Amino acid sequence: GIQVEQSPPDLILQEGANSTLRCNFSDSVNNLQWFHQNPWGQLINLFYIPSGTKQNGRLSATTVATERYSLLYISSSQTTDSGVYFCAVELKSYNTDKLIFGTGTRLQVFP
Amino acid sequence: EAGVVQSPRYKIIEKKQPVAFWCNPISGHNTLYWYLQNLGQGPELLIRYENEEAVDDSQLPKDRFSAERLKGVDSTLKIQPAELGDSAVYLCASTIPIGTELDYGYTFGSGTRLTVV
16 A cells, blocks of 8 residues: 655754755555644644645645655744644545555654 | 544443444535454454445454435444444544545544453
8 A cells, every 4th residue: 555654753952943844655646645643633724735835834745656756844833832743644535535644753842 | 623523432231232333424424334343453444335235344253233324314233132242342433535635544432342241
């Protein structure tokens, strides 16, 4: 089956720093999403980005589907950015419709 | 607009006892999913509903797990009997109807954290 790998697995930042999270996937996919899972376990939808670039405040994401990777940029990080960031690829066919999640990047932002 | 609502938020039960989780998806979302998230891992699909029909339950351990989605709205996931290895977070998600442009993809609920002792 399709493999989704994220790097780095862990990231420790000081408040105000910038970071780039990477997601590689092993096969063609229908779509890709980035999620932030906060310390309370809530999965928050950040971007739905099958290709191209999107920005939302301090966050932006770029997916290059032809090269099978996506990047999540966090600028001017804040302590509230802490948590686990997952990318998930969507597999959709006549009998399948599901998300395959990556391994996650655990981010800790210190003041 | 309310998001995907799940209850209870936490549940602690003894092994061999039954347990049930409830999910109310976003209004108008025909597709509903139950995902299982073990500690330190990403969520994995258990079952997918299109309206009231379970169209993909291949990952659901049917010897002890069951699910239903009456009237194509709310859904219940049940485990009977629960085992120690079932301790995990159970997440519900929903998406907008097939054929509609997906602007925002999947929306997840807060999940139910189950502890079996």
